[in-house]
Amino acid sequence: MSFKWVILGAGDIAVKFNDAIRRIDGAEVIGVGSRSAERGAAFAEKHGIPHSGSYAEMLALRPDAAYVAATTDAHADLTRLCIEAGIPVLCEKAMFTTSAEAEEVFALAKERGVFSMEAMWSRFLPSIVEMKRQLDAGAVGQVKHFEIAIGWEAYSGPGSRFYLKELGGGAAYDLFVYCYELAEFFLGVPEKVENVAVHWASTGVDETETVTLRYLWGLATLTASIGVRLDERTVIMGDKGQLRMLRPHFGSDFVLRRPDGSEEHWQDDKTENGFVYEAEEVMRCVREKLLESPTVPHDLTIRCAKVFDMINASK
């Protein structure tokens, strides 16, 4: 039987998710929810979705899962709405803006027995998975240092969701979330999070931040920005070589560089829409009656939200 999705929020990222579901055999988007009936109807017509309406009306269709595609400020409330309706939920990153919010909503999900997951799609990308496999197989020897930088010049004009505090703007929720959740993917849970340094935009959101994670073997430096185009990359430096990936949250390829200068290149030639994998994971978890995904567990989202707390407290 077909796995039925609804999308909550008829904005930009909803288009990519709808396209991803169309690529999965045995899955379909049956409805799109919007605060605006006209926007929802126009989105449904343009993207071949049979139903549109309010968020609550879409949950009343009793889909197998909902994808929350609204701006970050609305994530916790919409996730709660899904859980209270008993509908499994995949919520865009950053799923929560504080750790208190994360703990409260995940506790509710557990109590109600409803699956929930942050849409950290990069953790499922073949290139990321393969780089982790090579790391674990000893490709670079003992890890000595890690760095990751993700940043670009986001639109900063009137109404920009990136720069408005009330829409959940700022680099942390939009991009640092990748830095932290990919660092943990490769390296595991840090001993300590320290050296949180933030540059604040005039609108009050964090425009750029650098955070240092302390591990037993050394340090990891994480930088995110919505104000400047960074040299987007992640590098894992070990005593026997380096693994280097450009644009790590989209990661299509990476290089293993050895001390003698030789290189091995790994390329993902098959991925056309990287959201397919996270959607397939939700479908698998729901079918297996899991309450969380082992690849993006609740504790990961909570630990990342605790770093958001530190970033926000540093003001």
Ligand SMILES: NC(=O)c1ccc[n+]([C@@H]2O[C@H](COP(=O)([O-])OP(=O)(O)OC[C@H]3O[C@@H](n4cnc5c(N)ncnc54)[C@H](OP(=O)(O)O)[C@@H]3O)[C@@H](O)[C@H]2O)c1
């Ligand atoms: N995974 C990725 O690669 C990726 C990429 C881009 C964005 N994202 C995430 O996806 C989310 C949405 O980003 P987007 O670029 O799609 O944003 P967007 O187009 O600006 O807005 C998405 C939708 O949010 C809904 N919304 C709910 N409350 C709102 C409010 N108070 N003000 C404005 N809109 C509100 C609106 O839907 P309705 O009015 O139709 O209900 C709007 O269409 C963000 O959390 C972002 O971090 C993820």
